[in-house]
Amino acid sequence: MNLFYFIAFLSILFALLVIFSKNPVHSVLYLILTFFTFTIHYVLLNAQFLAIVNFIVYMGAIMVLFLFVIMLLNLNKDTEPVKSSLVKFAGIIGGACLLVVIVAAVKALGKSDPVILKQADLGLVKNLGKILFGQFLLPFEVSSLLLFSAMVGAVLLATKDKPVKA
Incomplete structure (x- = not known):
């Protein structure tokens, strides 16, 4: 139980560092650490599939995409527009709403009972694999063919046409 509270503290700390970091690249790196703490929470909850998907998809693909976008945008202080008073x-208002939610969560912390699962192996990858490759084998294979055709289409669209010599 102490590990849960430590990881929860780290999740909140890294999420706050995402918000308050001045450098956008550091902010994305703190976001990766936040997602890593979420992965640890999923492992503690015995949801290995969610942990693996969170690790691969969010920490791997989406965060790399964020880093590329930040590097391509070339964010400078000179080009940043002045925010209006309505945006401020x-x-x-958004910060006040966040503060109210945090206070309510802290108040409700001591009143909640722990969640006890009736099935201990609920989130295991083994059970998901049995269902996915048993009952849903055909839709799984069709979706893999659709993803493959989308990938081939993206590669064909991205390649430049070479002029035909007469």
């Missing part, structure tokens, strides 16, 4: 007021 909306930020204050």
Whole structure:
């Protein structure tokens, strides 16, 4: 139980560092650490499939995409537009709402009972594999063919046409 609270503290700390970091690249790196702590939470909850998907998809693919976008945008202080007072007021309202939610969560922390699973092997990858490759084998294979055809189409669209010499 102490490990859960430590990882929860790290999740909140890294999420706050994402928000308050001045450098956008550091912010994305803190977001990767936040997603890693979520992966640890999924493992503690015995949901290995969600942990693997979170690790591969969010930490791997999406965060690399965020880093590429930030590097391509070339964010400079000179090109940043001045925010209007309406945007600043909306930020204050959003921050106040976040503060209310955090206070309510802290108040409800001691009142909740722990969740006890009736099936201990509920989130195991073995059970998902049995269902996925048993009952849903045909839709799984059809979706893999659709993803493959989308990948081939993306490669064909991305390649430049070479002019035909007469």
